[in-house]
Amino acid sequence: MGRISDAHCHVTSSLDVETLASILKARNFNCCLMSTYWKDWELIQQVRPLRTLLKSQGVHPWFSHLYRVDKTLSKVEHYKTAISGANADPESFQILLDLLPEPIDLVTDEQDADFEILGEVGLDKVFRIPRSGYPDYPTGEKKKDTGLTRFRVNIEHQKKILGIFLELAHRKRVPVSVHCVKAHGALLEEVLKVYEGDDAAICLHSYNGPISQTHQWLKKFPNSIYFSFPLFAVVEEEQAQKYRDLLKVIPIDRVLIETDQAIDSYESANAQYQDLKKSAQLLAEFTDTSYEEIERTLERNFSRFVNRC
Template structure:
């Protein structure tokens, strides 16, 4: 998930798309279409499948409605994003202000900023109610994923999430609070056997430790589901460590986020051909197909895979095109039931 900005600043894309016979096999595994107006015509004309994310209480129903209206084009995802976890209380609380003072330990050091922020903050919701909501939505859609959920050590709380630009406060959401809410949601995904779209920013070693912990905690239930680290910003070295230890973890990349850094090409080169997915991370449905295709072309270039100009063209397996590679990866991701989990060896780690 990203704030709105001019995508043209991050990549000069081709503005060309392949034939519909190829596009219908492309999956944008992570986007946020309900963050903007969605014209019905745009959905009717959408040539790809999208994974539509929810992030906070207000958009769970929007994603549900979109998936109900377009079941053949939308894979819904339900969950609560780390940017909104301060709105969630782990237990009962005395008042709205007492909850946020508990979250923001340094509120007394920034009294004016805290009072200014408090006006824009919603009444907190108890974690138990959040989990009940996610559970109901997941059970209503057999193909639904958990998402977007995750952890973010770079995020600073804005004064108003719905004003652009809203300005940033001096406050951050305590990492332990983010992690408690993430783990509760991951426990639910393991229980229900649902795949996950996960956000991880400036949290490399914490992500490694989390995956190790979940694998030990849930055992076979964990390996039955797939985890996608979306708009993955991990170093190639950290990714390879995860790839070796966790056969159920994939990564997806977007031009809107990953093209800001040249690291994404090294990450593509290092990643197993079977673990790569692509996404747009867009909030405008009209942009999803082109932005996803832009990333398809980058993956093809780095991996040396041909780009299909026609789906009917028959080639031998050694010359399999990028869209077929990525479609097979998506099918493996959806299917889950991964095997070969290596024994998790505890070792000291440090944040990079």
């Protein structure tokens, strides 16, 4: 079994279940397969349990406007609360509204749902809603700036959805994988509403927060916060330096490795594993540790993260 686990990866939601199952069977390393909204959640649920698969349930902040918390709201009322800027540009808002589906009532099914991790959930202050209503994620519009509206998902709405999932994770005692862009202070506040001290296992995925906030996380959750890095994707020296600086502050036993890629976008299981390996190699380099030692540390960290101990 490959020793390095992928702490955060995805699947293209249009994939069929047989293809996904065979892709997963080819992997001899752990994959935390994240869910972003109903489409990939339904797909992941259909896969029979596999030794190396960790199923996840969650609503990504980029899809959170599609979910309604207050059932008494009509479609228009819901989207007017969930999306910010509706009143400033009613004409464009109407165009978007016509494309958006009937909102889905957020029900977190605790009894029947089969998941070992909660996520992807989180807060994002930068994301803008695409003209099509929601992103074609994780394969499509991730980096393209064209086709975006000026509308954002209201941060209060994002917090509500996040809070519901954090409560669920807390009750079910499962680890959480969290997305955060330019909202680290707000995220910590939300997490502290649910968790007190180290009764959690929280992974800040693709972590890129400021140093001051990193200290805050470590102070509040010294034994239960994890920072996950897709280091293989580092291309610029500036980025590398940012990671080196973060790793001076973050103890090595708090670090996880991830690809954050759709696993079906890889040509082979080995190609995905090479990205994990490259990340581990860079981690070794950045922290001036041997590769063997880093591999052992990552294995221990992952096992602590998923077992919440």
